[in-house]
Amino acid sequence: MNTFENLNLSEQLKESINRLGFTEPTQIQRESIPLILKGKDVIGESATGSGKTLAFGAGIIKNCNPDGGIQAIVLVPTRELAEQVKDEMIKISYNKPIKILAVYGGVSINPQIEKLRKTEVVIATPGRLLDHLNRHTINTSKVKIMVLDEADRMVEMGFIEDVERIIKSCPKDRQTLVFSATIYGPTKRIAQKYMKNPETIEATKMVDPSKLKQTYYDVPPKLKKELLVHLLKKEDSDLVMVFCNTRRITDIVDRVLKANGIKSATIHGGLNQSKRLKTIELFHKGKFRVLVCTDVAARGLHIEGVTHIYNFDIPKEPGDYVHRIGRTARAGKKGLVINILSSNDYKLFSRLKMAYGEFDIQKEERPYLTPITKSEKNYSRGKGNFRKGYRRKNTNKYGRSSSRNNTNRHGKSSSKNPRFKSRRNFKRKYN
Ligand code: ADP
Ligand code: MG
Secondary structure (H helix, E strand, C coil), rough: CCCHHHHHCCHHHHHHHHCCCCCCCHHHHHHHHHHCCCCCCCEEECCCCHHHHHHHHHHHHHHHCCCEEEEEEEECCCHHHHHHHHHHHHHHHHCCCCCEEEEECCCHHHHHHHHCCCCCCEECCCHHHHHHHHCCCCCCCCCCEECCCCCHHHHHCCCHHHHHHHHCCCCCEEEEEEECCEEEEEEEHHHHHHHHEEEEEEEECCCEEEEEEEEEEECCCHHHHHHHHHHHHHHCCCCCEEEEHHHHHHHHHHHHHHHHCCEEEEECCCCCHHHHHHHHHHCCCCCCEEEEEEEHHHCCCCCCCCCEECCCCCCCCCHHHHHHCCCCCCCCEEEEEEEEEEEHHHHHHHHHHHHCCCCCEEEECCCCCCCHHHHHHHHCCCCHHHHHHHCCCCEEECCCCCCHHHEEECCEEEHHCCHCHHHHHHHHHHH
């Protein structure tokens, strides 16, 4: 039978898992926990939401002792994830008096320095942890377990050198665990370099195709927003995530939704830490229905109750698509992925289909779209804001260099270009 009984867990862990209400281990937990508890190095590849935190958390909580100095480090790519993993680890550590600290940038470093002296488990983003190493405000000489969580993401975000330096600062006779939803080449290389005879476990596929429907609409670029608004109003959904490729588009989409009476909010890398955490909390509470976000901000976050994923842009990296759609159809529930495609996305879309040939993305007929009214369009530009915020940056709504300042993208005066002769023409083209 599939229970936590067969996993060789301590009484303390069994009790905390019981309190969490988990009755059955997930596949990755079932297969990796016994190896982790034996002290083996493990590479675990398993879908987002499949319970990887408990898998490595069990090993950490079992092996760390109160007041024994920092004995475990978990590296994660983002601040949100650091907070999230910390919260989960605190739950797993129920009844065991070990201290768990999340360490990340964007907040003042001094309180962290103080707390690091009295902590046993550190969940950190690589940049800030390296900062502490350089300042000698962290002692890694007692580390027994090193975890790279969302390892691929850390590689993609360019943290690889930081990660390597942190690993090198830890004792050689440690246990190293690498977890990720997808494991590509660079992550494998890290694993080879720093792990001892690792066991690889490939568990649950990223998405369960029988639970997930994937569709796409092909519309002219200027109808993307109209289609999104139309579908959001028509589709019966619980929580919705709308993915965009850039902060700017995220903001624009958010404004359009608000103008159309759809409760929404954004998270992207440009928002400060407390704002992001607050937004995620409100989304969890169902205070608004639509979360408009970029890949960086959303990766690895566990958000319950997402029934619909909209890709307002096709992601630049096929791997990001997998992560986006991994936000829905979780825990046996159904999910729908809707790709809003226009000519700008064709190239990325065919790359995506080449990379994941097994995905069945069905074409949907474009519905009749009621144009967004003029006032809504104005609102979508954030009234005065659009001009101040976006024009100043010299870019159009797709994030490309525009011909503001009377020069076109070749640096030539655009006043000669008949398309931009008048300000009105310019507006017509780019707004
Ligand atoms: P991952 O890191 O693989 O994306 P998480 O560790 O964040 O996944 O877990 C996703 C969610 O599933 C969390 O809310 C967690 O509490 C829950 N969870 C973990 N293990 C189980 C389990 N065995 N049964 C039910 N829920 C679980
Ligand atoms: Mg995780």
